[in-house]
Amino acid sequence: MxxxxxxxxxxxxxxxxxxxxxxxxxxxGSMPGSTARxxxxxxxxxxxxxxPLVPLPGGTYRRGSTEFYPDEAPVHEVxxxxxxxxxxxxTNAQFAAFVDATGYVTVAERPLDPADYPGVxxxxxxxGALVFTPTAGPVNLSDWRQWWRWQPGARWSTPHxxxxxxxxxxxxxxxxxxxxxxxxxxxxxxxxxxxxAEWEYAGRGGLDGARFAWGDEYQPDGExxxxxxxxxxxxxxxxxxxxxxxSPVGTFPANGFGLDDMTGNVWEWTSSFYTPNHAVDARTxxxxxxxxxxxxxxxxxxxxxxxxxxxxAAHPAPHDPLGSRAPVEGAGGVPGDSSDALAAASAExxxxxxxxxxxxxxxxxxxxxxxxxRxxxxxPQAVDTATSHIGFRCVVRPPVAVAPSMPASxxxxxx
Ligand SMILES: [Cu+2]
Numbered sequence: 152m153x154x155x156x157x158x159x160x161x162x163x164x165x166x167x168x169x170x171x172x173x174x175x176x177x178x179x180g181s182m183p184g185s186t187a188r189x190x191x192x193x194x195x196x197x198x199x200x201x202x203p204l205v206p207l208p209g210g211t212y213r214r215g216s217t218e219f220y221p222d223e224a225p226v227h228e229v230x231x232x233x234x235x236x237x238x239x240x241x242t243n244a245q246f247a248a249f250v251d252a253t254g255y256v257t258v259a260e261r262p263l264d265p266a267d268y269p270g271v272x273x274x275x276x277x278x279g280a281l282v283f284t285p286t287a288g289p290v291n292l293s294d295w296r297q298w299w300r301w302q303p304g305a306r307w308s309t310p311h312x313x314x315x316x317x318x319x320x321x322x323x324x325x326x327x328x329x330x331x332x333x334x335x336x337x338x339x340x341x342x343x344x345x346x347x348a349e350w351e352y353a354g355r356g357g358l359d360g361a362r363f364a365w366g367d368e369y370q371p372d373g374e375x376x377x378x379x380x381x382x383x384x385x386x387x388x389x390x391x392x393x394x395x396x397x398s399p400v401g402t403f404p405a406n407g408f409g410l411d412d413m414t415g416n417v418w419e420w421t422s423s424f425y426t427p428n429h430a431v432d433a434r435t436x437x438x439x440x441x442x443x444x445x446x447x448x449x450x451x452x453x454x455x456x457x458x459x460x461x462x463x464a465a466h467p468a469p470h471d472p473l474g475s476r477a478p479v480e481g482a483g484g485v486p487g488d489s490s491d492a493l494a495a496a497s498a499e500x501x502x503x504x505x506x507x508x509x510x511x512x513x514x515x516x517x518x519x520x521x522x523x524x525r526x527x528x529x530x531p532q533a534v535d536t537a538t539s540h541i542g543f544r545c546v547v548r549p550p551v552a553v554a555p556s557m558p559a560s561x562x563x564x565x566x
Pocket of ligand 1: 512515517521523
């Protein structure tokens with residue numbers, strides 16, 4: 152494994168104009184039923200630092216796409232209830248406030264238990280995370296290990312390793328957060344993580360069925376509208392509006408709901424377990440697993456190490472997979488996501504670590520390689536894995552009235 156903290160390849164670093172756009176800056180965009188952005192809601196201990204919430208009415212929309220990757224199909228109608236969603240991804244400054252207030256230690260900062268990794272040298276069990284590193288030149292794009300490395304000391308505050316920091320990047324999205332970390336922040340904020348259906352509804356910004364968050368045309372009037380890879384992947388990134396890597400939230404225009412960075416910049420965690428396609432979303436875990444195992448179409452693995460195999464690349468499989476203590480959301484009014492069986496079915500074959508759906512694509516998505524900076528795009532991610540291009544944002548739902556007579560088929564539509 153690569154344990155070289157001082158590796159010769161320079162990790163990707165933003166080199167754009169720091170501070171040119173401030174977090175939460177008002178940008179053009181309309182919200183349903185309102186012309187002004189709402190102020191941040193007051194929640195215990197966190198009020199002044201949380202992202203503003205944008206209220207969305209909910210409704211029925213067409214989820215998915217048949218134009219790109221098989222896991223986005225079929226296009227189908229989904230109904231979501233009203234909810235509020237954070238205007239932009241959680242920033243480094245916001246995550247720092249959470250850590251300051253709680254002393255929270257992220258998964259990437261926790262030591263790996265030698266008992267879980269017999270035969271592995273103790274020095275190879277340092278806390279760390281996955282860091283993207285550009286290659287020297289063109290490489291075979293089928294092997295993500297060429298541009299992802301396990302970096303000891305990589306964590307949210309030093310996202311590219313011990314020599315990096317988030318200083319001057321306070322208004323960039325936080326990265327190197329696992330699913331558990333995102334959930335912990337949301338709980339502190341009195342908020343939740345969105346379901347996949349909620350996220351895609353929000354990401355579409357009211358443009359039902361559109362290819363991108365801004366419409367069907369990739370670059371209307373030649374304008375780049377999301378932070379995704381510019382140049383040749385994975386070795387030359389000429390920058391998105393000057394930014395290589397993450398960009399300050401709100402650097403690009405908001406979508407029709409007034410939401411910043413819904414596509415591009417960083418992938419965002421959702422609470423939904425990954426399914427091989429939408430046709431099996433509302434079925435049993437057995438059907439999901441069967442569909443997963445039958446999925447023989449070779450999908451480009453995005454710009455991301457999509458599964459716990461990333462960890463396995465650096466470490467042999469632990470006896471007690473981290474997934475076994477992975478939090479499962481669902482009992483409190485998030486339909487469809489509560490089943491242990493669905494968690495198991497979401498895992499990569501041969502792995503016990505559940506995978507959640509990531510949405511939105513990231514600054515690493517390169518058009519010639521990964522067309523996932525779209526609302527319909529999805530990517531499976533093992534819940535224990537943190538990388539330099541995954542972040543999150545939170546939602547707030549109205550209190551759910553208990554409706555014991557609600558038929559299961561209706562519940563599933565919400566998931
Ligand atoms: Cu991608």
